Amino acid sequence: MALLRASALLALLCAAQLLPLAVALKPSSLKVDGQAVVDQLLHLATFSDHPNPAVTRILFTENDLAGRAYVKQLMAQAGLAIREDKMGNIYGTLPGADPAAAAVGTGSHCDAIPLAGAYDGTTGVIGGIAALKALRDAGFMPARPIEVVMFTSEEPTRFGLSCSGSRAMAGLLDAAYLDSRRDENGTSYLEAARAAGYGAASYEDMLQSARRTPEDLHAFVELHIEQGPLLEAEGRQIGVVTAIAAPAALRVRFSGDGGHAGAQLMPLRNDASLAAAELALFVEKAALGTGAIDTVATVGYWDISPKAVNSVPREALLEIDVRDIDGPRRDAVVASIMEEAARIAEKRRVRHSVDAINQDPPATCGADVVAAVQASTDELGYSSKRMVSRAYHDSLFMAQIAPTGMIFIPCRNGWSHRPDEFASPQDIARGVEVLALTLARLAGEGGAEPAAKTEL
Numbered sequence: 001m002a003l004l005r006a007s008a009l010l011a012l013l014c015a016a017q018l019l020p021l022a023v024a025l026k027p028s029s030l031k032v033d034g035q036a037v038v039d040q041l042l043h044l045a046t047f048s049d050h051p052n053p054a055v056t057r058i059l060f061t062e063n064d065l066a067g068r069a070y071v072k073q074l075m076a077q078a079g080l081a082i083r084e085d086k087m088g089n090i091y092g093t094l095p096g097a098d099p100a101a102a103a104v105g106t107g108s109h110c111d112a113i114p115l116a117g118a119y120d121g122t123t124g125v126i127g128g129i130a131a132l133k134a135l136r137d138a139g140f141m142p143a144r145p146i147e148v149v150m151f152t153s154e155e156p157t158r159f160g161l162s163c164s165g166s167r168a169m170a171g172l173l174d175a176a177y178l179d180s181r182r183d184e185n186g187t188s189y190l191e192a193a194r195a196a197g198y199g200a201a202s203y204e205d206m207l208q209s210a211r212r213t214p215e216d217l218h219a220f221v222e223l224h225i226e227q228g229p230l231l232e233a234e235g236r237q238i239g240v241v242t243a244i245a246a247p248a249a250l251r252v253r254f255s256g257d258g259g260h261a262g263a264q265l266m267p268l269r270n271d272a273s274l275a276a277a278e279l280a281l282f283v284e285k286a287a288l289g290t291g292a293i294d295t296v297a298t299v300g301y302w303d304i305s306p307k308a309v310n311s312v313p314r315e316a317l318l319e320i321d322v323r324d325i326d327g328p329r330r331d332a333v334v335a336s337i338m339e340e341a342a343r344i345a346e347k348r349r350v351r352h353s354v355d356a357i358n359q360d361p362p363a364t365c366g367a368d369v370v371a372a373v374q375a376s377t378d379e380l381g382y383s384s385k386r387m388v389s390r391a392y393h394d395s396l397f398m399a400q401i402a403p404t405g406m407i408f409i410p411c412r413n414g415w416s417h418r419p420d421e422f423a424s425p426q427d428i429a430r431g432v433e434v435l436a437l438t439l440a441r442l443a444g445e446g447g448a449e450p451a452a453k454t455e456l
């Protein structure tokens with residue numbers, strides 16, 4: 001009986017392990033100046049390869065380095081301890097009462113694809129710094145350290161590899177693969193990082209310095225603009241993200257024998273373009289076939305050759321993107337597309353090859369992180385909507401290390417990756433407040449006794 005009770009208590013403690021301790025922090029004591037955050041975002045935007053309002057900031061270029069210096073300056077002004085790893089991830093930490101405890105993390109990215117805007121990613125970095133500053137200014141001492149990270153190169157612009165910083169943290173980057181990704185001038189990541197002042201002896205050294213584990217990361221939550229129209233359209237203030245969809249991409253090539261469009265009679269043809277057409281229609285059918293609204297599949301790239309009106313297409317190249325929040329369901333669609341490609345190739349007597357370009361795992365957000373975001377939103381009196389992140393983020397890879405969640409704020413017309421991307425100072429302030437309170441819940445209050453039952 002006593003044993004039973006002990007194990008029940010242990011189970012309760014384990015279940016409560018991630019749950020927030022009782023936090024005395026009053027939402028009203030959080031002072032967030034949305035306009036000040038916007039001013040900082042617009043200052044960061046000036047470090048751009050194109051004139052504002054367009055923003056272009058590419059990994060380890062002069063403007064990226066200037067942006068990094070500014071981010072570190074903001075971290076220092078917020079009283080955070082700064083450290084960088086050799087991949088180029090930058091951390092600012094608010095110490096916890098227990099400095100050895102696994103940290104609670106937030107953050108996002110500051111790189112920007114060509115001709116993007118001022119808010120994608122940056123809102124989660126500068127807003128993250130503002131959240132930690134608000135906690136500090138409110139006199140809140142967390143039990144666990146709270147860190148804000150600027151992830152290195154979330155965008156794939158320079159090396160054709162997205163989320164390199166967070167992939168490295170999760171141990172999902174391989175040295176040889178990273179070395180194989182060269183920029184337009186043949187420069188490697190290691191060379192570019194070294195030139196930027198991130199001195200690593202080797203790829204192994206670089207990847208090792210970035211590695212995070214469940215022992216040093218307790219939970220992670222990212223603030224981001226929605227990049228979709230739902231919050232604005234429905235007049236909701238905060239998006240509580242429950243899952244992050246992830247893509248798998250395939251490159252399929254069909255090759256036939258071509259021939260003269262007049263001389264080559266129909267029964268003798270093996271037209272590569274028609275094989276591709278059949279496969280494209282199958283891709284749509286396969287996505288619809290799961291019956292789930294979250295399964296999407298697209299043939300967004302299509303090339304044939306020789307591209308002449310009087311020539312039977314000899315080659316057809318398709319790139320296929322399949323996304324879902326459910327990994328096995330998405331992978332079943334991918335597998336069915338591969339089988340169908342083989343079947344079509346046989347039927348149409350064309351050769352074919354399939355390359356899996358990438359296949360990242362979707363993430364289900366940590367239930368306790370989602371609950372902490374929801375409770376913080378409710379406590380602040382903001383309206384909210386549970387939603388799925390259709391775009392993917394560094395959080396996808398952080399979810400491989402620790403329970404993870406995301407906080408979305410509305411952005412005008414759902415626009416992003418364009419110069420007129422915009423989020424209002426009020427929406428940014430609300431997002432930062434929800435983030436601050438969520439981090440406080442996840443980190444717990446220093447010195448306070450753990451509550452037997454959480455106050456979610």
Ligand SMILES: *[C@@H]1O[C@H](CO)[C@@H](O)[C@H](O)[C@H]1NC(C)=O
Pocket residue numbers: 158183184185
């Ligand atoms: C590649 O080299 C050209 C010419 O020197 C330069 O303008 C460009 O910025 C370089 N690209 C990168 C990513 O450094």
Ligand SMILES: [Zn+2]
Pocket residue numbers: 109120121154224393
């Ligand atoms: Zn982003």
